Amino acid sequence: MTTVAAYAAPAAKAPLERTTIERRAVGEFDVLIDIKFAGICHSDIHQAREGWGKATFPMVPGHEIAGVVSEVGPGVTKYAVGDRVGVGCMVDSCRECDNCRAGLQQYCAEGPVWTYNAVGKDGEPTYGGYSEKIVVDENYVVRIPDGLSLDVAAPLLCAGITTYSPLKHFGVGPGKKVAVVGLGGLGHMGVKIAHAMGAEVTVLSQSLRKKDDGLRLGADHYRATSDPQTFEDLRGTFDVVLNTVSAPLDFAAYLSLLRTEGAMVNVGLPEEPVRIELSAIFGNRRVLTSSNIGGIPETQEMLDFCAEHGLGAEIELIGADRINEAYERVLNSDVRYRFVIDTATI
Structure with a gap:
């Protein structure tokens, strides 16, 4: 066992504070990683x-x-x-089910072992990346x-794969039109990746406040969803609508933006229930679905793709003593576009 410094939430809604945690001894197939950077995800x-x-406390968050x-x-x-390595949202799975064998460990039939707020196969709680070191099986x-610096690569382990996986799955490429709902931690990577795949990209955001950023990141168009005319003008336009926000939406309005057989993919998860009118998907065989990160092979593929195209996250690097401030700023949409902790400050 190794004792390392970390930042943990001692209880629900409590400020995170500096503490120490125990990491298991390095086993036969384990890798000990000196963490250099950890992204702050809305998750x-x-x-x-x-x-x-x-949830389980004390909690050490961090899966980027x-x-x-x-x-x-x-x-x-x-x-x-x-x-130089990375660890994303999961650190183990059953390895035997059809999904695990297909490289879709995120859909493990028994449920993957998440990087934090979970229980490992040893029966011990998992602790995440807001810490100095982590021990992980080499297969995860x-x-x-x-081609990627570690600081801008860290958010790719969640924000990058969470947007790359559905864009790839639904065939985004040249000739396709993609709408990205929300220009935040997930959304800004969705724009970059969809653009690099060759799609025509539109950002749908509440206002035009971030329009210049959106266009700089690779969007071809930027429209405000607070303007009802946006939904009239764009009706039946998109092959894929990638919804990155974690708040309830008027799904009927967004589904109306899809072409026949288009897909609206949700990668943000609201805390409250949402209302869906099935009539919104009748008649045009539109798809309303979700996507949950990606498997280990696809995560490696995403990193290689991002390196090839020079895609890193847009980050604000902070010291660990600013984690609680960063949480509040994320909730106020006051970051462009991902906080990353310099773990040397823990």
Whole structure:
């Protein structure tokens, strides 16, 4: 066991504070990672404040982890000391179900072991990336290409794969029209990735406040959803509507923007129930669906894609003593577009 410094929420809705946690000894197939940077995802806030239901405390959030391998177990073949690596939203799964065998570990039949706020196969709670080090089985670690600096790569382990996976699954590429709802931590990566895939990209945001940013990041068009004319002008336009916001929407209005057989994919998860009118998808065989991160092979594919196209997250680097401030700013949409913790300050 190794004692490391971390930032944890001691109870639901309590401010995070500096503490220490125990990391397991490096096993035969384990990798010990010196964490260099950890992104702050809105999911961290949902869970630390029990917005998605009962959670386990103390909680060390963080599932956007970038660092350097400092030790490997004797059976490890994929990584060596000094390698630049990342860890995303999960650190294990059953490995035996059809989904795990297909590289879709995020849909494990038994449920994946999440990076934090979960229980590992050893019966111990999992702790995330707001810490100095983490021990992870090599099969749930990915390699960060040399073309990506670790700080801007960290958010790709959630925000990047969460948007890349559905865009790829629904065939986004040249000739396709994509709308990205919301220009935040997820949305800004959705714009970058859809643009790099060759699609025509429109941002749908409440106002035009971030229009210049949206166009700079790769959007071809930027429309305000507060203007009813937007929904009239864009009716039947898009092949894919990627909804990145974690708030209830008028789904009928957004579904009306789809072409026949188009798909609205939700990657934001509201804390409250949402209302859906089935009549909105009748008649045009429109799809209303969701997508949950991506499997380990696809996460590596996403990182390689981002390196090839020079895509990193837009970040604001902070010290660990500003985590609580950052949480409030995320809730107020006051970040462009992802806070990243310099873990040397923990």
